[in-house]
Amino acid sequence: MPDRTKSAKPGGNGVIKIAAIGDLHVQEDAQTSYRDLFGEMSREADILVLPGDLTNLGKPREAELLAEDLRACSIPVVAVLGNHDYESGCVEQVSGTLRQAGVHLLDGQAVELGDVGFVGVKGFVGGFGPRMLGSFGEPAIKAMVAESVNEAMRLENAMRQVRARRTLVVLHYAPVPETVAGEPLEIFPFLGSSRLAETIDRFKVSAVVHGHAHRGxxxxxTPGGAKVYNVAMHVAKPTGRPYALLEI
Structure with a gap:
């Protein structure tokens, strides 16, 4: 297995190339393999970022299949989990398998690779701008808002750990409505939350990547000017490939 725990080495101009792809939805009974794609991205980039929904139903076997495909990846891998990765109640097993495979799996933490700080949380729902869901009414609504606020607070705490001069934020849920445009308006509140953008704009951030909105x-x-990229696999990208290539 490649040693992906080593830091990436920037190019001659100090630029770090990031390959990013979200929403792989690895299934235990599917014939799809990402081995060739991971090998290709290893040749194109210095670091691979996977912003959630790594598995389809959060089953341990799905995580094992992903870990097997990642053997073809020779560069550091940074990831967060998505909502699908929680479906079967096996988050600890899924997380453990991916960490054993050398993945920097972030859940309110930061890791520095090649002079870039990577900060990751899953994020949560809540809506955008003045129409964000407020903590009022039934306990169930208040609990939902509390979860959204908690994810934003965990992101802020992780951001404060970064000492690198460049920072990439990795989320699953969207921090802005622009990158979910194309999805049905009725489900916008379930695709992300502006609370994440409010936190991001308190810091100097080079870029933000997320997934979740397949048709976004x-x-x-962000309102503060941080660039945000929806790198869900099915979203069209400038590369013409399922993954994005970013220079940080």
Whole structure:
């Protein structure tokens, strides 16, 4: 197995190339393999980022299949989990398998690779702008808002750990509405939360990547100007490939 725990080495101009792809949805009974794609991205980039929904139903075997395909990846891998990875109640097993495979799996933490700080949380729902869901009414609504606020707080705590001069934020849920444009308007509140963008804009951030919105749009930005990229596998990207290539 390649030693992907080593830091990436920047190119001659100090640029780190990031390959990013979300929503792989690895299934235990599917014939799809990402081995060739991981090998290709290893040749194109210095670091691979996977923003959630790594598995389809959060089953341990799905995580094992992903780990097997990642043997073809020779560069560091940074990831967060998505909502699908929680479906079967096996988060600890899924997480353990991926960490054993050398993945930097972030859940409110930061890791520095090649002079870039990677900060990751899953994020949560809640809606955007003045129409964000407020903590009012039934306990179930208040619990949902509390979870959204908690994810934003965990992101802020992780951001404060970074000492690198460049930072990439890795999320599953979207921090802005621009990158979910194309999805039905009725489900916008379930695709992300502006609370994440509010946190991001308190810091100097080079870029943000997320997934989750399969029919969304590739690029947007936070109110503070941080670039945001929806790198879900099915979203069209400038590369013409399922993955995005970013220079940090």
């Amino acid at each position: 749009s590739y690029q947007g930005q």
